[in-house]
Amino acid sequence: MKHLLAAHDLSLDEAILILDTASQMAATQSREIKKLPTLRGRTVVNLFFEDSTRTRISFETAAKRLSADVINFSAKGSSVSKGESLKDTALTLHAMGADAVVVRHWASGAPYQLAHAGWLDAAVLNAGDGTHAHPTQALLDAFTIRRHLVGRRGGRRGGRHGGAGGDGVGADLKGLRIAIVGDVLHSRVARSNVRLLHTLGAEVTLVAPPTLLPIGIEAWPCATSYDLDETLARWHPDAVMMLRVQRERMSGGAGAFFPSPLEYARRYGLDQRRLALLPEHAIVLHPGPMNRGLEISAAAADSPRSVIVEQVANGVAVRMAALYLLLAGGSSAEGTL
Amino acid sequence: MSFGTPSVTTVLGAEDIQRAVTRIAHEVVERSKGAADLVLLGIPTRGVPLAQRLAERLAAIDPAFDPATAVGELDVTMYRDDLHRNPTRALGVTHLPAAGIDGKIVVLVDDVLYSGRTIRAALDAISGLGRPRAVRLACLVDRGHRELPIRPDFVGKNLPTSTSERVQVRLTEVDGGADSVSIRGRADDAGRDGAEQ
Numbered sequence: 279m280k281h282l283l284a285a286h287d288l289s290l291d292e293a294i295l296i297l298d299t300a301s302q303m304a305a306t307q308s309r310e311i312k313k314l315p316t317l318r319g320r321t322v323v324n325l326f327f328e329d330s331t332r333t334r335i336s337f338e339t340a341a342k343r344l345s346a347d348v349i350n351f352s353a354k355g356s357s358v359s360k361g362e363s364l365k366d367t368a369l370t371l372h373a374m375g376a377d378a379v380v381v382r383h384w385a386s387g388a389p390y391q392l393a394h395a396g397w398l399d400a401a402v403l404n405a406g407d408g409t410h411a412h413p414t415q416a417l418l419d420a421f422t423i424r425r426h427l428v429g430r431r432g433g434r435r436g437g438r439h440g441g442a443g444g445d446g447v448g449a450d451l452k453g454l455r456i457a458i459v460g461d462v463l464h465s466r467v468a469r470s471n472v473r474l475l476h477t478l479g480a481e482v483t484l485v486a487p488p489t490l491l492p493i494g495i496e497a498w499p500c501a502t503s504y505d506l507d508e509t510l511a512r513w514h515p516d517a518v519m520m521l522r523v524q525r526e527r528m529s530g531g532a533g534a535f536f537p538s539p540l541e542y543a544r545r546y547g548l549d550q551r552r553l554a555l556l557p558e559h560a561i562v563l564h565p566g567p568m569n570r571g572l573e574i575s576a577a578a579a580d581s582p583r584s585v586i587v588e589q590v591a592n593g594v595a596v597r598m599a600a601l602y603l604l605l606a607g608g609s610s611a612e613g614t615l
Numbered sequence: 616m617s618f619g620t621p622s623v624t625t626v627l628g629a630e631d632i633q634r635a636v637t638r639i640a641h642e643v644v645e646r647s648k649g650a651a652d653l654v655l656l657g658i659p660t661r662g663v664p665l666a667q668r669l670a671e672r673l674a675a676i677d678p679a680f681d682p683a684t685a686v687g688e689l690d691v692t693m694y695r696d697d698l699h700r701n702p703t704r705a706l707g708v709t710h711l712p713a714a715g716i717d718g719k720i721v722v723l724v725d726d727v728l729y730s731g732r733t734i735r736a737a738l739d740a741i742s743g744l745g746r747p748r749a750v751r752l753a754c755l756v757d758r759g760h761r762e763l764p765i766r767p768d769f770v771g772k773n774l775p776t777s778t779s780e781r782v783q784v785r786l787t788e789v790d791g792g793a794d795s796v797s798i799r800g801r802a803d804d805a806g807r808d809g810a811e812q
Protein backbone atom coordinates (compact mmCIF):
# COMPACT_ATOMS: atom_id res chain seq x y z
CA MET A 279 0.00 0.00 0.00
CA LYS A 280 1.46 3.32 -1.08
CA HIS A 281 -1.37 5.63 -0.09
CA LEU A 282 -3.97 5.83 2.67
CA LEU A 283 -7.06 7.09 0.89
CA ALA A 284 -10.10 5.41 2.41
CA ALA A 285 -10.90 3.06 5.26
CA HIS A 286 -12.53 0.52 2.94
CA ASP A 287 -9.23 0.03 1.08
CA LEU A 288 -7.79 -1.55 4.21
CA SER A 289 -7.85 -5.30 4.64
CA LEU A 290 -8.23 -6.77 8.11
CA ASP A 291 -4.50 -7.54 8.30
CA GLU A 292 -3.53 -4.05 7.17
CA ALA A 293 -5.90 -2.43 9.65
CA ILE A 294 -4.54 -4.52 12.52
CA LEU A 295 -0.96 -3.80 11.44
CA ILE A 296 -1.67 -0.06 11.59
CA LEU A 297 -3.33 -0.38 15.01
CA ASP A 298 -0.48 -2.52 16.39
CA THR A 299 2.12 -0.11 15.02
CA ALA A 300 0.13 2.71 16.61
CA SER A 301 0.30 1.07 20.03
CA GLN A 302 4.09 0.90 19.78
CA MET A 303 4.08 4.55 18.71
CA ALA A 304 1.80 5.42 21.64
CA ALA A 305 4.27 3.72 23.99
CA THR A 306 7.08 5.96 22.72
CA GLN A 307 4.95 9.02 23.43
CA SER A 308 5.04 8.43 27.18
CA ARG A 309 8.82 8.74 27.19
CA GLU A 310 10.70 11.79 28.29
CA ILE A 311 12.20 12.18 24.81
CA LYS A 312 9.34 11.67 22.40
CA LYS A 313 11.18 12.32 19.20
CA LEU A 314 12.32 9.41 17.05
CA PRO A 315 14.81 9.72 14.17
CA THR A 316 12.85 7.39 11.89
CA LEU A 317 11.81 9.77 9.08
CA ARG A 318 14.82 12.09 9.20
CA GLY A 319 15.26 13.86 5.87
CA ARG A 320 11.73 13.11 4.67
CA THR A 321 9.35 15.95 3.87
CA VAL A 322 5.67 15.84 4.74
CA VAL A 323 3.39 18.51 3.29
CA ASN A 324 0.10 19.26 5.03
CA LEU A 325 -2.17 20.41 2.23
CA PHE A 326 -5.37 21.76 3.75
CA PHE A 327 -8.11 23.16 1.55
CA GLU A 328 -10.59 23.10 4.41
CA ASP A 329 -10.39 24.35 7.98
CA SER A 330 -9.05 21.96 10.55
CA THR A 331 -7.47 22.27 13.94
CA ARG A 332 -6.94 18.88 15.44
CA THR A 333 -6.30 16.86 12.30
CA ARG A 334 -3.70 19.28 11.00
CA ILE A 335 -1.98 19.69 14.36
CA SER A 336 -2.14 15.96 14.90
CA PHE A 337 -0.49 15.17 11.55
CA GLU A 338 2.06 17.90 12.13
CA THR A 339 2.90 16.56 15.59
CA ALA A 340 3.10 13.00 14.26
CA ALA A 341 5.47 13.95 11.46
CA LYS A 342 7.65 16.03 13.77
CA ARG A 343 7.85 13.27 16.40
CA LEU A 344 9.25 11.08 13.64
CA SER A 345 11.77 13.81 12.68
CA ALA A 346 10.26 14.54 9.26
CA ASP A 347 10.29 18.10 7.94
CA VAL A 348 6.78 19.52 7.86
CA ILE A 349 5.47 22.14 5.49
CA ASN A 350 2.01 23.50 6.20
CA PHE A 351 -0.03 24.69 3.31
CA SER A 352 -3.51 26.03 3.74
CA ALA A 353 -5.69 27.25 0.90
CA LYS A 354 -6.34 30.51 2.69
CA GLY A 355 -3.50 32.91 2.00
CA SER A 356 -2.01 30.79 -0.78
CA SER A 357 -2.14 30.84 -4.58
CA VAL A 358 -5.27 28.71 -4.38
CA SER A 359 -7.17 31.84 -3.42
CA LYS A 360 -5.80 33.33 -6.68
CA GLY A 361 -7.35 30.45 -8.59
CA GLU A 362 -4.54 27.87 -8.78
CA SER A 363 -5.75 24.40 -9.70
CA LEU A 364 -5.14 21.25 -7.67
CA LYS A 365 -2.91 20.00 -10.48
CA ASP A 366 -0.62 23.03 -10.39
CA THR A 367 -0.44 22.88 -6.61
CA ALA A 368 0.51 19.21 -6.89
CA LEU A 369 3.18 19.89 -9.50
CA THR A 370 4.64 22.58 -7.22
CA LEU A 371 4.80 20.12 -4.33
CA HIS A 372 6.38 17.53 -6.61
CA ALA A 373 9.05 20.02 -7.68
CA MET A 374 9.77 20.74 -4.02
CA GLY A 375 10.37 17.06 -3.35
CA ALA A 376 7.56 16.17 -0.98
CA ASP A 377 7.71 12.55 0.20
CA ALA A 378 4.20 12.54 1.60
CA VAL A 379 1.20 14.79 1.12
CA VAL A 380 -1.47 14.92 3.78
CA VAL A 381 -4.52 16.34 2.09
CA ARG A 382 -7.84 17.63 3.33
CA HIS A 383 -10.20 18.84 0.66
CA TRP A 384 -13.84 19.90 0.50
CA ALA A 385 -14.30 17.81 -2.64
CA SER A 386 -14.82 14.08 -2.22
CA GLY A 387 -12.20 12.23 -4.25
CA ALA A 388 -9.55 14.98 -4.33
CA PRO A 389 -6.96 12.79 -2.51
CA TYR A 390 -7.65 9.95 -4.95
CA GLN A 391 -7.07 12.30 -7.86
CA LEU A 392 -3.85 13.54 -6.27
CA ALA A 393 -2.63 9.98 -5.75
CA HIS A 394 -3.51 8.57 -9.13
CA ALA A 395 -3.30 11.41 -11.66
CA GLY A 396 0.46 11.07 -12.02
CA TRP A 397 1.17 14.61 -10.83
CA LEU A 398 3.08 13.46 -7.77
CA ASP A 399 5.04 10.41 -6.73
CA ALA A 400 4.60 11.10 -3.02
CA ALA A 401 2.50 9.01 -0.68
CA VAL A 402 -0.94 10.59 -0.24
CA LEU A 403 -2.73 10.44 3.10
CA ASN A 404 -6.37 11.43 3.14
CA ALA A 405 -7.08 13.75 6.06
CA GLY A 406 -10.74 14.05 5.14
CA ASP A 407 -12.33 14.67 1.75
CA GLY A 408 -15.82 16.10 1.40
CA THR A 409 -18.35 13.58 2.65
CA HIS A 410 -16.29 10.61 1.47
CA ALA A 411 -13.66 9.34 3.89
CA HIS A 412 -11.48 10.21 6.87
CA PRO A 413 -9.45 7.03 7.37
CA THR A 414 -7.09 8.20 10.11
CA GLN A 415 -10.04 9.32 12.23
CA ALA A 416 -11.64 5.88 11.85
CA LEU A 417 -8.33 4.25 12.74
CA LEU A 418 -7.89 6.35 15.87
CA ASP A 419 -11.47 5.60 16.91
CA ALA A 420 -10.87 1.88 16.42
CA PHE A 421 -7.58 2.18 18.32
CA THR A 422 -9.30 3.93 21.22
CA ILE A 423 -12.13 1.38 21.29
CA ARG A 424 -9.66 -1.53 21.17
CA ARG A 425 -7.52 -0.07 23.92
CA HIS A 426 -10.50 0.37 26.25
CA LEU A 427 -12.73 -2.55 25.46
CA VAL A 428 -10.43 -5.29 24.13
CA GLY A 429 -7.28 -4.51 26.08
CA ARG A 430 -9.16 -4.78 29.39
CA ARG A 431 -11.23 -7.76 28.39
CA GLY A 432 -8.05 -9.66 27.45
CA GLY A 433 -6.33 -9.04 30.80
CA ARG A 434 -4.33 -5.98 31.61
CA ARG A 435 -1.01 -7.18 30.31
CA GLY A 436 -0.54 -10.13 28.00
CA GLY A 437 2.28 -11.44 30.19
CA ARG A 438 5.66 -9.83 29.80
CA HIS A 439 5.00 -9.21 26.16
CA GLY A 440 2.21 -6.68 26.67
CA GLY A 441 4.89 -4.01 26.84
CA ALA A 442 2.73 -1.40 25.21
CA GLY A 443 0.25 -1.52 28.08
CA GLY A 444 -1.96 -4.45 27.08
CA ASP A 445 -4.07 -2.44 24.69
CA GLY A 446 -5.29 -5.42 22.73
CA VAL A 447 -2.31 -5.74 20.37
CA GLY A 448 -3.07 -8.12 17.52
CA ALA A 449 -6.80 -8.24 18.30
CA ASP A 450 -9.74 -7.20 16.17
CA LEU A 451 -13.05 -5.82 17.50
CA LYS A 452 -15.15 -8.93 16.99
CA GLY A 453 -18.43 -8.92 18.86
CA LEU A 454 -18.32 -5.29 20.00
CA ARG A 455 -21.38 -3.13 19.43
CA ILE A 456 -20.89 0.47 18.44
CA ALA A 457 -23.63 3.06 17.99
CA ILE A 458 -22.81 6.02 15.77
CA VAL A 459 -25.24 8.84 16.46
CA GLY A 460 -26.05 12.05 14.69
CA ASP A 461 -25.37 13.75 11.38
CA VAL A 462 -24.46 10.69 9.30
CA LEU A 463 -25.45 12.39 6.06
CA HIS A 464 -22.60 14.89 6.07
CA SER A 465 -20.14 12.76 7.98
CA ARG A 466 -17.07 11.24 6.36
CA VAL A 467 -16.14 10.07 9.88
CA ALA A 468 -19.27 7.91 10.02
CA ARG A 469 -18.62 6.48 6.55
CA SER A 470 -15.04 5.57 7.33
CA ASN A 471 -15.95 4.19 10.74
CA VAL A 472 -18.71 1.97 9.38
CA ARG A 473 -16.35 0.41 6.86
CA LEU A 474 -13.39 0.02 9.20
CA LEU A 475 -15.41 -1.27 12.16
CA HIS A 476 -17.09 -3.75 9.84
CA THR A 477 -13.67 -4.91 8.59
CA LEU A 478 -12.57 -5.33 12.20
CA GLY A 479 -15.62 -7.44 13.01
CA ALA A 480 -17.65 -5.01 15.13
CA GLU A 481 -21.39 -4.47 14.77
CA VAL A 482 -22.49 -0.93 14.01
CA THR A 483 -25.84 0.79 14.34
CA LEU A 484 -26.29 4.26 12.93
CA VAL A 485 -28.79 6.39 14.84
CA ALA A 486 -30.04 9.59 13.22
CA PRO A 487 -33.20 11.42 12.21
CA PRO A 488 -34.39 10.19 8.79
CA THR A 489 -33.32 13.46 7.19
CA LEU A 490 -29.73 12.95 8.27
CA LEU A 491 -29.32 9.42 6.90
CA PRO A 492 -28.08 9.29 3.30
CA ILE A 493 -30.00 7.65 0.47
CA GLY A 494 -28.67 4.17 -0.27
CA ILE A 495 -27.72 3.44 3.32
CA GLU A 496 -29.30 -0.04 3.03
CA ALA A 497 -26.13 -1.11 1.22
CA TRP A 498 -23.86 -0.14 4.10
CA PRO A 499 -22.68 -2.97 6.35
CA CYS A 500 -24.59 -1.72 9.40
CA ALA A 501 -28.03 -1.37 10.96
CA THR A 502 -29.94 1.89 11.28
CA SER A 503 -32.33 3.32 13.81
CA TYR A 504 -34.28 6.53 14.30
CA ASP A 505 -34.62 6.10 18.05
CA LEU A 506 -31.61 6.75 20.27
CA ASP A 507 -33.30 5.80 23.58
CA GLU A 508 -34.37 2.44 22.25
CA THR A 509 -30.93 1.68 20.80
CA LEU A 510 -29.21 2.54 24.08
CA ALA A 511 -31.68 0.66 26.26
CA ARG A 512 -32.27 -2.45 24.12
CA TRP A 513 -29.12 -2.95 22.04
CA HIS A 514 -26.59 -2.25 24.85
CA PRO A 515 -23.79 -0.71 22.78
CA ASP A 516 -20.20 -1.03 24.09
CA ALA A 517 -19.31 2.35 22.66
CA VAL A 518 -21.31 5.37 21.54
CA MET A 519 -19.83 7.71 19.01
CA MET A 520 -21.51 11.10 18.80
CA LEU A 521 -21.14 12.94 15.49
CA ARG A 522 -20.95 16.68 15.15
CA VAL A 523 -23.96 18.36 13.60
CA GLN A 524 -22.26 19.95 10.61
CA ARG A 525 -24.17 23.16 10.36
CA GLU A 526 -21.70 24.61 7.84
CA ARG A 527 -22.73 21.89 5.38
CA MET A 528 -26.45 22.45 5.90
CA SER A 529 -27.09 24.99 3.21
CA GLY A 530 -30.61 25.87 4.29
CA GLY A 531 -29.58 26.36 7.91
CA ALA A 532 -30.33 23.80 10.60
CA GLY A 533 -34.01 24.14 9.82
CA ALA A 534 -33.59 22.24 6.57
CA PHE A 535 -32.84 18.97 8.38
CA PHE A 536 -34.52 19.20 11.76
CA PRO A 537 -37.08 21.58 13.24
CA SER A 538 -34.88 23.16 15.88
CA PRO A 539 -31.57 22.60 17.65
CA LEU A 540 -33.44 22.06 20.91
CA GLU A 541 -35.57 19.30 19.40
CA TYR A 542 -32.46 17.66 17.97
CA ALA A 543 -30.77 17.78 21.37
CA ARG A 544 -33.86 16.29 23.05
CA ARG A 545 -34.11 13.36 20.64
CA TYR A 546 -30.52 12.70 19.61
CA GLY A 547 -28.30 14.46 22.11
CA LEU A 548 -26.29 12.45 24.62
CA ASP A 549 -27.08 13.73 28.12
CA GLN A 550 -26.80 12.49 31.68
CA ARG A 551 -30.01 10.47 31.49
CA ARG A 552 -29.01 8.61 28.32
CA LEU A 553 -25.51 8.06 29.69
CA ALA A 554 -27.11 6.15 32.58
CA LEU A 555 -28.81 3.79 30.11
CA LEU A 556 -25.43 2.55 28.86
CA PRO A 557 -23.73 -0.62 30.14
CA GLU A 558 -21.17 0.05 32.86
CA HIS A 559 -18.11 -0.50 30.65
CA ALA A 560 -19.37 1.57 27.72
CA ILE A 561 -17.34 4.52 26.47
CA VAL A 562 -18.30 7.73 24.70
CA LEU A 563 -16.43 9.02 21.67
CA HIS A 564 -16.68 12.20 19.63
CA PRO A 565 -14.45 13.11 16.69
CA GLY A 566 -14.54 16.79 17.68
CA PRO A 567 -15.04 19.66 17.53
CA MET A 568 -18.01 19.28 19.88
CA ASN A 569 -21.17 21.36 19.83
CA ARG A 570 -21.74 21.21 23.57
CA GLY A 571 -25.45 21.34 24.32
CA LEU A 572 -26.43 20.13 20.85
CA GLU A 573 -25.29 16.56 20.14
CA ILE A 574 -23.58 16.10 23.51
CA SER A 575 -24.23 17.74 26.86
CA ALA A 576 -21.37 19.15 28.89
CA ALA A 577 -22.02 16.54 31.59
CA ALA A 578 -21.65 13.70 29.06
CA ALA A 579 -18.61 15.25 27.41
CA ASP A 580 -16.80 15.61 30.73
CA SER A 581 -17.95 12.34 32.30
CA PRO A 582 -15.36 9.67 33.20
CA ARG A 583 -16.71 7.50 30.37
CA SER A 584 -15.82 10.07 27.80
CA VAL A 585 -12.56 9.26 26.00
CA ILE A 586 -12.72 12.32 23.77
CA VAL A 587 -9.47 13.85 24.99
CA GLU A 588 -7.72 10.50 24.74
CA GLN A 589 -8.88 10.23 21.13
CA VAL A 590 -6.77 13.29 20.36
CA ALA A 591 -3.66 11.74 21.91
CA ASN A 592 -4.31 8.46 20.11
CA GLY A 593 -4.68 10.40 16.87
CA VAL A 594 -1.01 11.35 17.03
CA ALA A 595 0.03 7.71 17.54
CA VAL A 596 -2.17 6.45 14.70
CA ARG A 597 -0.87 9.11 12.31
CA MET A 598 2.71 8.31 13.32
CA ALA A 599 1.95 4.68 12.47
CA ALA A 600 0.47 5.61 9.09
CA LEU A 601 3.41 7.85 8.22
CA TYR A 602 5.87 5.18 9.36
CA LEU A 603 4.23 2.42 7.34
CA LEU A 604 3.92 4.53 4.18
CA LEU A 605 7.24 6.34 4.33
CA ALA A 606 9.87 4.41 6.24
CA GLY A 607 10.39 1.56 3.78
CA GLY A 608 12.29 1.82 0.52
CA SER A 609 10.64 1.96 -2.89
CA SER A 610 10.77 -1.84 -3.02
CA ALA A 611 8.38 -1.79 -0.09
CA GLU A 612 5.38 -1.05 -2.27
CA GLY A 613 2.59 -3.49 -1.79
CA THR A 614 3.82 -4.69 1.56
CA LEU A 615 2.36 -1.84 3.63
CA MET B 616 28.98 -32.80 0.33
CA SER B 617 26.04 -32.48 -1.96
CA PHE B 618 25.86 -30.25 -4.99
CA GLY B 619 23.08 -27.74 -5.54
CA THR B 620 21.65 -27.76 -2.01
CA PRO B 621 23.02 -25.19 0.43
CA SER B 622 25.08 -26.86 3.12
CA VAL B 623 24.09 -26.42 6.75
CA THR B 624 26.65 -26.77 9.52
CA THR B 625 25.51 -26.84 13.10
CA VAL B 626 28.05 -24.94 15.14
CA LEU B 627 26.47 -24.87 18.58
CA GLY B 628 23.99 -27.34 20.02
CA ALA B 629 21.55 -26.82 22.86
CA GLU B 630 24.08 -27.68 25.57
CA ASP B 631 26.78 -25.46 24.01
CA ILE B 632 24.35 -22.55 24.05
CA GLN B 633 23.43 -23.29 27.67
CA ARG B 634 27.10 -23.32 28.70
CA ALA B 635 27.82 -20.14 26.74
CA VAL B 636 24.97 -18.29 28.45
CA THR B 637 26.12 -19.52 31.89
CA ARG B 638 29.69 -18.37 31.18
CA ILE B 639 28.46 -14.97 29.98
CA ALA B 640 26.44 -14.62 33.21
CA HIS B 641 29.59 -15.22 35.28
CA GLU B 642 31.55 -12.73 33.17
CA VAL B 643 28.81 -10.11 33.57
CA VAL B 644 28.89 -10.49 37.36
CA GLU B 645 32.70 -10.44 37.42
CA ARG B 646 32.88 -7.35 35.25
CA SER B 647 30.26 -5.45 37.25
CA LYS B 648 31.47 -6.77 40.64
CA GLY B 649 28.02 -8.15 41.46
CA ALA B 650 24.63 -7.97 39.89
CA ALA B 651 23.39 -4.79 41.57
CA ASP B 652 22.18 -2.05 39.22
CA LEU B 653 22.22 -4.40 36.24
CA VAL B 654 19.51 -4.10 33.60
CA LEU B 655 19.36 -6.59 30.75
CA LEU B 656 17.77 -5.37 27.53
CA GLY B 657 17.09 -7.99 24.86
CA ILE B 658 16.88 -6.88 21.26
CA PRO B 659 13.92 -8.55 19.49
CA THR B 660 13.44 -11.14 18.29
CA ARG B 661 15.94 -13.63 19.72
CA GLY B 662 17.75 -11.28 22.04
CA VAL B 663 14.66 -11.23 24.25
CA PRO B 664 14.65 -14.92 25.30
CA LEU B 665 18.44 -14.80 25.55
CA ALA B 666 18.18 -11.89 28.00
CA GLN B 667 15.59 -13.86 29.95
CA ARG B 668 17.87 -16.89 30.16
CA LEU B 669 20.83 -14.75 31.13
CA ALA B 670 18.71 -13.20 33.88
CA GLU B 671 17.84 -16.64 35.28
CA ARG B 672 21.56 -17.55 35.44
CA LEU B 673 22.36 -14.21 37.08
CA ALA B 674 19.70 -14.83 39.70
CA ALA B 675 21.27 -18.22 40.40
CA ILE B 676 24.68 -16.62 40.86
CA ASP B 677 23.55 -13.59 42.85
CA PRO B 678 20.19 -14.07 44.65
CA ALA B 679 19.88 -10.29 45.03
CA PHE B 680 19.28 -10.04 41.27
CA ASP B 681 15.56 -10.12 40.46
CA PRO B 682 14.81 -11.13 36.86
CA ALA B 683 11.29 -9.70 37.12
CA THR B 684 12.47 -6.13 37.64
CA ALA B 685 15.74 -6.03 35.72
CA VAL B 686 14.90 -7.40 32.28
CA GLY B 687 13.40 -5.51 29.38
CA GLU B 688 13.07 -5.47 25.63
CA LEU B 689 14.43 -2.82 23.32
CA ASP B 690 13.07 -2.55 19.79
CA VAL B 691 15.50 -0.62 17.59
CA THR B 692 13.54 -0.61 14.33
CA MET B 693 12.77 3.09 14.36
CA TYR B 694 16.43 3.94 14.90
CA ARG B 695 17.83 1.84 12.03
CA ASP B 696 19.77 3.47 9.20
CA ASP B 697 18.66 0.96 6.57
CA LEU B 698 14.89 1.58 6.70
CA HIS B 699 14.90 3.15 3.23
CA ARG B 700 16.62 0.14 1.71
CA ASN B 701 14.24 -2.51 2.92
CA PRO B 702 10.52 -3.14 2.88
CA THR B 703 8.78 -1.63 5.88
CA ARG B 704 9.50 -3.58 9.04
CA ALA B 705 6.87 -4.28 11.64
CA LEU B 706 7.69 -2.62 14.95
CA GLY B 707 8.60 -4.70 17.98
CA VAL B 708 7.82 -4.07 21.61
CA THR B 709 9.95 -1.83 23.81
CA HIS B 710 9.46 -2.59 27.45
CA LEU B 711 11.71 -1.20 30.15
CA PRO B 712 11.89 -2.27 33.79
CA ALA B 713 9.72 -0.02 35.94
CA ALA B 714 12.74 1.58 37.60
CA GLY B 715 14.05 2.76 34.23
CA ILE B 716 17.66 2.70 33.11
CA ASP B 717 19.05 5.95 34.57
CA GLY B 718 22.26 5.28 36.46
CA LYS B 719 22.10 1.54 35.78
CA ILE B 720 24.50 -0.73 33.97
CA VAL B 721 22.66 -1.78 30.83
CA VAL B 722 23.66 -5.02 29.15
CA LEU B 723 22.34 -5.25 25.61
CA VAL B 724 21.65 -8.82 24.58
CA ASP B 725 21.47 -9.94 20.95
CA ASP B 726 21.87 -13.24 19.16
CA VAL B 727 24.29 -12.47 16.31
CA LEU B 728 26.70 -9.55 16.10
CA TYR B 729 27.51 -8.78 12.47
CA SER B 730 27.79 -5.28 10.95
CA GLY B 731 27.20 -3.56 14.30
CA ARG B 732 24.44 -1.40 12.83
CA THR B 733 21.74 -2.88 15.04
CA ILE B 734 23.83 -2.04 18.10
CA ARG B 735 24.41 1.49 16.81
CA ALA B 736 20.63 1.83 16.54
CA ALA B 737 20.24 0.36 20.04
CA LEU B 738 22.67 2.91 21.48
CA ASP B 739 20.60 5.70 19.92
CA ALA B 740 17.42 4.15 21.28
CA ILE B 741 18.94 3.99 24.76
CA SER B 742 19.96 7.64 24.66
CA GLY B 743 16.31 8.50 24.03
CA LEU B 744 15.20 6.47 27.05
CA GLY B 745 17.59 7.58 29.75
CA ARG B 746 21.20 7.85 30.78
CA PRO B 747 22.67 4.58 32.00
CA ARG B 748 25.97 4.56 33.90
CA ALA B 749 27.41 2.17 31.35
CA VAL B 750 26.22 0.15 28.37
CA ARG B 751 27.68 -3.26 27.68
CA LEU B 752 27.06 -5.73 24.90
CA ALA B 753 26.52 -9.46 25.14
CA CYS B 754 25.97 -11.61 22.05
CA LEU B 755 25.68 -15.32 21.52
CA VAL B 756 27.65 -15.29 18.26
CA ASP B 757 30.15 -12.77 16.92
CA ARG B 758 30.55 -13.46 13.22
CA GLY B 759 32.84 -10.53 12.40
CA HIS B 760 32.52 -8.12 9.41
CA ARG B 761 31.93 -5.04 11.54
CA GLU B 762 31.08 -1.86 9.63
CA LEU B 763 31.21 0.40 12.69
CA PRO B 764 33.66 0.75 15.59
CA ILE B 765 31.63 -1.48 17.94
CA ARG B 766 32.86 -4.50 19.89
CA PRO B 767 31.11 -6.90 22.22
CA ASP B 768 31.96 -7.22 25.92
CA PHE B 769 30.67 -10.77 26.29
CA VAL B 770 30.64 -13.32 23.47
CA GLY B 771 29.20 -16.83 23.43
CA LYS B 772 31.24 -17.88 20.43
CA ASN B 773 33.46 -16.14 17.91
CA LEU B 774 32.51 -17.55 14.55
CA PRO B 775 34.71 -16.67 11.56
CA THR B 776 32.40 -16.47 8.54
CA SER B 777 32.37 -15.14 5.02
CA THR B 778 29.76 -12.53 4.10
CA SER B 779 28.09 -14.99 1.71
CA GLU B 780 27.20 -17.28 4.59
CA ARG B 781 24.18 -16.97 6.83
CA VAL B 782 24.28 -17.60 10.54
CA GLN B 783 21.00 -18.97 11.85
CA VAL B 784 20.16 -19.01 15.54
CA ARG B 785 17.18 -21.07 16.63
CA LEU B 786 15.82 -20.81 20.16
CA THR B 787 13.08 -22.93 21.69
CA GLU B 788 11.07 -19.92 22.89
CA VAL B 789 10.88 -18.34 19.41
CA ASP B 790 11.30 -21.14 16.88
CA GLY B 791 10.18 -24.22 18.81
CA GLY B 792 12.38 -27.28 18.61
CA ALA B 793 15.88 -27.53 20.05
CA ASP B 794 18.29 -24.63 20.40
CA SER B 795 20.98 -24.45 17.74
CA VAL B 796 23.35 -22.14 15.91
CA SER B 797 24.10 -23.12 12.32
CA ILE B 798 25.80 -21.72 9.26
CA ARG B 799 24.17 -21.96 5.84
CA GLY B 800 25.83 -21.64 2.49
CA ARG B 801 29.30 -22.54 3.74
CA ALA B 802 31.51 -23.44 0.76
CA ASP B 803 33.69 -25.87 2.67
CA ASP B 804 32.05 -27.48 5.65
CA ALA B 805 34.18 -30.62 5.77
CA GLY B 806 35.59 -31.37 9.18
CA ARG B 807 33.88 -28.50 10.94
CA ASP B 808 30.95 -30.38 12.37
CA GLY B 809 30.88 -30.36 16.12
CA ALA B 810 33.53 -27.66 16.36
CA GLU B 811 34.44 -26.82 19.96
CA GLN B 812 35.12 -23.39 21.29
